[in-house]
Amino acid sequence: MKNFKKIVAVMAAAMMTVGCLAGCGSDAPSGETAETPAQEAGDEAQTEAPAESEAGGDEVTLTFWSWLPTTDQSEEMIAAFEEANPGIKIDYTRTEQDDYFEKLQVAMASGTGPDLFGLTTGPMKEQYAPFAEEMRALADANWSGWSDIISENAVEQCSTEDGSVVGMPLLVAGMTDLLYNKTLMDECGIESVPRTYEELKDAAEKAKAKGYVCVAVGAADDWINSDIFVQLSNEFEEGAVYEADRGERSWTDQCFVDTMTAWQQMFNDGIFEEGALGVATYPDARDQYFFARKSVFFLTGSWHLGPTSPTNSEIEGTEIANNNDVIGMCVFPSVVDDGKICGTAGVDVMMAVNRDCKEKEAAMKFVEYMANGEGQQYWVNKLQGAPVSKEISYTGTVDGELQQQSIDEVNSYVSNAVGNRKLSNSEVETAIQIAMQNVAAGADPAAELQGVQDVQDAQ
């Protein structure tokens, strides 16, 4: 009996051990060389499409990951593409932007990335360049005349320092804009949208008197702090921020001190909601303040023109829709004495083709569709951003004079932008975001900017 127990125990232990090892083992048949897990995973991803192709005749399935288009938009855009291209299926996975960046990084590192993926400009494009097919060569081979159609400036923004194009630009968006509730403006006695800082201050007092927040801002978000810094600093000295980003001048220069001081002043003057540093843009500032009819203005970018249409799906069921409020969009007022407005704009999203993608021709058909075809037209008509294609313009219906005015103003702002929204140095950008929050909380702008300079010097 004792021996029997021992034999059973040994066998059980051996079986479990073999089970564990089997889980860790390679699937390679005997005689074949076992590959590293990353290679193996990558190959699985690569062979997925051909395997599906066999099952469905000549059909090709392309995996596509991004944060844009939104789920609603993607359903219509992809259905239209698949109808026009019967042999190609798009398997789209949409993830919220912050989560998407992590997901993509992990997938790329393990060789399981998608065939097509969305990227932003800035530091991201440099990091992902080794994983993406060089877009200029790919487009030259698969899409004749593309370089005459797509904005050169947008393509430039998708290029790395060595000149290779990481992805095809899809949409351009600008900072900084204000969505405004015209109905609440009338209620508060704000006669027109503020064009100067003094007018904004006056609007804040009037809004406060009626129990409303003037501007809802999601200052807890990193990106909005750096976007605002880049945009405002251009008003104080055009282009200085890009020179500092390249290390050609100091972050402690007066124009940057003035920028941070102006930012701090906005908090001191009660332009924003109380505790704005703890409020995220999405969903907090948008849903709990602007859509909930608690604020008159909402600080955002040109991609948010959609709510200026009463039929926009984003505002369905919200307080502003229930009250039939009239919504418009204008550019953020100038913070300098001479009233100069210097907008910033940049490629909001570009589409890259994975180097491991086996169906590059099919992938480029989808890229073309999104950058110049019906996909681009659909997106532009949804007011998601400005087109990158010279052949596309807004052809949707306009709900009244105010929406037309908003579209014209914001598009003019984007097309006359003086520079990019994003910086290329990730650590410096992070330091600016932290400094902006500290300054908003009362810290000394000059001391905070010295901290930014220290980060740059330490690199």
Add this chain to the structure above:
Amino acid sequence: MKKLGKKNNWAAYLYILPLMLLSFAVVYYCIIRTFMTSFTDWNGMSPEMNFVGMKNYIKLFKDATFWKSVTNNVIFFFGTVFVQAAVGFFLAVLLKKKLPGSNLFKAVYFMPIAMATSIITAIFRIIMDPTNGALNQFLHAIHLDMFAVSWLGDKRYALLSVIIVNIFQWMGFSMITYYASLMSLPDDVYEAAKIDGAGFWRTLTSVTFPMVKGTTNVLIILGIVGSLKTFDIVKLLTNGGPGRSSTVMNVYLYEKAFKDFKAGEAAAIGVSILIIAMIMSFLQVKFGKED
């Protein structure tokens, strides 16, 4: 009882072999890889990885943000572990009294543990909103306006808010652990204390608390490890801000790895966290035994 002979030891080793292999594959291998990565300039994606010696550690120890995050972790540890344990202990003592509805309260206090952190933080973001949040509206309603602050948007209160939410989420765990421990205590000790004239507080401090010392030690060790591991609640509630006011080590690690593409530096932070956790756990075990 017959002692296991030397020649029979191999059977015992075989019993633990599967677990050892599994642990090595999913835990120790990752620790070793992280340790190795901390001496490289890896960006988190590229196959290229160059040895840079101690550069990441030197940079880290000179980095004010890292030390700020360590300080925040220490504050978080003291703010959560002892309060959680104390609240859990009192709740367990009260629930042991078999008061009416004690089973319901047991479930209510334990419920937050079963809830996803993302849900808890989403709810608290709404509750703690300074303008529209229920917390400040309640404080205004009871004329405690001075306490109606910007919970998440003020550097003075952001970490405190994170600690409060963490206590809300985890005090049920301390409660249930103490409750299980209290249920195993012999009744005759309490009878003896009663005969000796000990009241509620005397019994609590001189009888109950010393007898659950083992549980307290376990909770403190788990608290040390848990507070050093803290990430999700901070990331989702304040994202480490405003500024760096609530940045803890894991949030900084995440930022280095996923935002700055400095996986080598992130690994160095990870190794530092591991070393701190080991030292603190060792000290707790050592002093816990001496007590």
